[in-house]
Amino acid sequence: MEERLNNxxxxxxxxxxxxxxxxRGTIRESLQNPLTGALEPDDIKLIKxxxxxxxxxxxxxxxxKHQKLEPxxxxxxxxxxxxxxxxxxxxxxxxxxxxxYGNGTMKLTTRQSFQFHGxxxxxxxxxxxxINEALLTTxxxxxxxxxxxxxxxxxxxxxxxxxxxxxxxxxSEAFLPKTSxxxxxxxxxxxxxxxxxxxxxxHKHYLPRKFKxxxxxxxxxxxxxFANDLGFIAIEENNxxxxxxVCVGGGLGSTFGEKTTYPRxxxxxxxxxxxxxxxxxETIITIQRDFGNREDRKNARFKYTIDKRGxxxxxxxxxxxxxxxxxxxxxxxxxxxxxxYGWVKGTNGKWFYTLFVEHGRIKDEEGYQLKKALREIAQxxxxxxxxxxxxxLIIANVEDKDKKSIEAILVExxxxxxPKLTGLRKNSMACVALNTCGLAFAEAERYxxxxxxxxxxxxxxxxxxxxxxxxxxxxCPNNCARSSLGEIAFIGRAVGRYNMYxxxxxxxxxxxxxxxxxxxxEDILQELEPIIAAxxxxxxxxxxxxxxxxxKRIVExxxxxxxxxx
Ligand code: SRM
Ligand code: SF4
Numbered sequence: 001m002e003e004r005l006n007n008x009x010x011x012x013x014x015x016x017x018x019x020x021x022x023x024r025g026t027i028r029e030s031l032q033n034p035l036t037g038a039l040e041p042d043d044i045k046l047i048k049x050x051x052x053x054x055x056x057x058x059x060x061x062x063x064x065k066h067q068k069l070e071p072x073x074x075x076x077x078x079x080x081x082x083x084x085x086x087x088x089x090x091x092x093x094x095x096x097x098x099x100x101y102g103n104g105t106m107k108l109t110t111r112q113s114f115q116f117h118g119x120x121x122x123x124x125x126x127x128x129x130x131i132n133e134a135l136l137t138t139x140x141x142x143x144x145x146x147x148x149x150x151x152x153x154x155x156x157x158x159x160x161x162x163x164x165x166x167x168x169x170x171x172s173e174a175f176l177p178k179t180s181x182x183x184x185x186x187x188x189x190x191x192x193x194x195x196x197x198x199x200x201x202x203h204k205h206y207l208p209r210k211f212k213x214x215x216x217x218x219x220x221x222x223x224x225x226f227a228n229d230l231g232f233i234a235i236e237e238n239n240x241x242x243x244x245x246v247c248v249g250g251g252l253g254s255t256f257g258e259k260t261t262y263p264r265x266x267x268x269x270x271x272x273x274x275x276x277x278x279x280x281x282e283t284i285i286t287i288q289r290d291f292g293n294r295e296d297r298k299n300a301r302f303k304y305t306i307d308k309r310g311x312x313x314x315x316x317x318x319x320x321x322x323x324x325x326x327x328x329x330x331x332x333x334x335x336x337x338x339x340x341y342g343w344v345k346g347t348n349g350k351w352f353y354t355l356f357v358e359h360g361r362i363k364d365e366e367g368y369q370l371k372k373a374l375r376e377i378a379q380x381x382x383x384x385x386x387x388x389x390x391x392x393l394i395i396a397n398v399e400d401k402d403k404k405s406i407e408a409i410l411v412e413x414x415x416x417x418x419p420k421l422t423g424l425r426k427n428s429m430a431c432v433a434l435n436t437c438g439l440a441f442a443e444a445e446r447y448x449x450x451x452x453x454x455x456x457x458x459x460x461x462x463x464x465x466x467x468x469x470x471x472x473x474x475x476c477p478n479n480c481a482r483s484s485l486g487e488i489a490f491i492g493r494a495v496g497r498y499n500m501y502x503x504x505x506x507x508x509x510x511x512x513x514x515x516x517x518x519x520x521x522e523d524i525l526q527e528l529e530p531i532i533a534a535x536x537x538x539x540x541x542x543x544x545x546x547x548x549x550x551x552k553r554i555v556e557x558x559x560x561x562x563x564x565x566x
Contacts, residue, residue, distance in 0.1 A: 037073035051138025078141035084112030084387030108360035153386035156346025208292030252479035270326035337508035360391030373413035433475025440475030442492025462536035487546035
C-alpha cells in the first residue's frame with residue numbers, strides 16, 4: 001500500500017486515511033474551534049469511522065444564506081448496539097440524550113442501529129460519552145470498515161436463532177477496528193506510551209469502502225441478506241444448525257447517470273460448516289481489502305471488485321487463501337423479507353411484541369405518542385428492546401405479569417393496533433432523506449406516510465387493504481431503505497419527483513425494474529390505480545404484487561436472478 005500511495009490516482013480518502021494516524025486526524029482540534037460549527041474537511045471524513053456525520057439543517061438552508069450565516073451545521077450520531085439490543089436502562093439513557101442534545105427524536109435504522117440527529121458540535125463529545133457510559137458505542141457504525149452484522153434480533157424463536165444470534169455478535173466484535181483513537185478523542189483515555197496502534201485486519205488504510213455483513217435464517221429474509229457485501233444463510237438439517245450458505249457481492253447504491261454503478265444482489269457461492277464462518281468472513285474481507293478499487297470510490301464496493309474479476313476468480317482466491325475449499329450450496333427457501341407484528345411467546349417463556357414504527361422515527365404526535373409510550377414501558381420493562389432490519393422495534397422478554405400493563409400503555413398512548421396499519425403501511429420503509437441527509441434529492445421519511453394514505457384509498461377500493469405489498473422510498477439512489485427490493489418503490493430525482501420501480505420479489509431475492517421516471521404524486525396515483533385494480537382482478541391465488549407485474553409484463557426483470565455457482 002505504501003507504494004500505491006505514490007499513485008496520484010488514488011482517491012482523496014486514501015490519502016486522508018494514510019496521514020490520519022489511525023483515524024485521529026485533527027478531530028480534537030476541529031472540535032475545539034469556536035469560530036465554526038463545522039469540522040475541518042479531512043476530519044469530516046474521519047469522524048465517520050467514529051460514528052458521526054457532519055450535516056446541516058437543509059430546511060433552513062436558504063434562510064441562513066439570506067442572513068449571510070454559515071449553514072446550521074449539526075451532527076448525526078449512529079449507535080451500534082449488538083444485535084440491535086438495548087436494555088431498558090440503555091433505552092432511557094438514549095431517550096434522554098435525544099432530548100438533551102439531539103432534535104428530540106430517535107431514528108431506528110434499516111440496519112438495526114439508532115441514529116440521533118441535530119447534535120451541535122459542542123454537544124458531540126458529551127453525546128458520545130453518554131452513549132459509552134450506557135455501555136453502547138458508536139465506533140465503526142460508519143466508515144470504510146465492517147459495519148454491525150445484521151441478524152434476526154429475537155434469539156428466543158428457536159435454538160438455531162439463538163446460535164445464529166451469538167455468531168452475528170462474534171463476527172461484529174471480531175472485525176471492529178483496533179485503533180485507540182476513539183477512546184482518546186471521545187473518552188479522554190491516554191494513549192499507552194510505547195504501544196503503537198495496529199490494525200491486524202484492516203492495516204493502515206482500512207477497506208476501500210464500507211463493508212456489510214448479514215445473516216438470515218430461512219424462511220425469513222428479514223434482513224435482506226442479498227443486499228450485503230457478504231451474507232450468510234443459515235442451513236438447518238434435522239433441527240440442527242449445520243452451517244451457512246455464503247453469498248457475496250450484494251450492494252444497492254448507484255448514481256443517476258453513471259452506468260458503471262448499479263444495484264446488485266449477492267450470489268450464493270457455496271456452503272461452509274458453522275465453525276468456519278469467522279474464518280471465511282475474515283478471508284473475504286481481506287480479499288476486498290487487497291483488491292478493492294481505491295481510486296474511484298463510486299466503484300469501490302465489493303460488488304464491483306467481483307464483477308471486474310469474476311465470481312470464479314473470487315472463489316479461487318478464497319480457496320487459495322483459506323487453504324481448503326467451500327462446499328456446494330445447500331437448498332433453502334425464503335418466503336418474506338418483512339417483520340411479523342404483534343405478540344409471540346419465546347422459547348424462554350417470555351413475551352415479545354413487534355411494534356410497527358413508521359420509518360423508524362420515534363417521536364410523539366397528536367394522538368400517537370410513541371416516544372412517551374416507550375419511555376413509560378422502559379420504566380417498567382425488565383426485558384429489553386430490539387431493533388429489526390425493517391426499522392421496527394421489538395419490546396422483548398416481557399414477563400407474563402407485565403404483558404397487560406405494557407399493552408395498556410400502548411393503548412393509552414394511541415400506539416396499539418393502529419387502525420392505519422394496512423398491509424401496505426406495515427410493509428413500508430423510507431430512508432431519512434430531508435432535512436438532514438446531505439445527499440437527498442427529495443423527501444422520503446417525511447413524505448411516504450401521506451402517499452400511503454392515498455394509495456390505501458385505492459387499495460381499499462379494490463378490497464386489498466390487508467394485502468401485503470413491500471413499498472419503499474428513498475430520497476436518492478443510494479438506496480438506504482433498500483428501495484431496489486420494493487415490490488413498489490420510489491427513488492427521489494428532485495423535490496416532489498420520483499422514479500417509480502416495480503417488480504421486486506416479496507422475499508428479497510429479485511431486484512425491481514424502472515417503470516417510469518420523474519413522476520409527481522398525481523402521476524404516481526394515476527399510474528398505480530389501474531395496475532392495482534388489475535392485480536385485484538387478475539392475480540393468481542397468493543400471487544404477490546411483485547410477481548404479478550412481472551407475469552403481466554408490466555415490467556420486465558432486468559437483473560439476473562440470484563446465480564448459483566455450479
Ligand atoms: Fe445509507 C449514506 C442513512 C442504510 C447505502 N446513508 C448514507 C448517509 C450517511 C448520507 C451521507 O453519506 O451523507 C445517510 C444519513 C442520513 C441521515 O440524515 O441520517 C444514510 N443508510 C442510512 C439509514 C439511516 C437509512 C434509514 O433511514 O434507516 C441506514 C443506516 C443503517 C445503519 O444503521 O448502519 C442506511 N445505506 C443503508 C443501506 C441499507 C442496508 O445496508 O441494508 C444501504 C444500501 C445497501 C448498500 O450499502 O449498498 C445504504 N448509504 C448508502 C450509500 C450508497 C453506498 C454505495 O455503495 O453506493 C451511501 C452513500 C455513500 O456511502 O457514499 C449512504
Ligand atoms: Fe440520504 Fe439517499 Fe440514503 Fe436517503 S437513500 S438517507 S437520501 S443517502
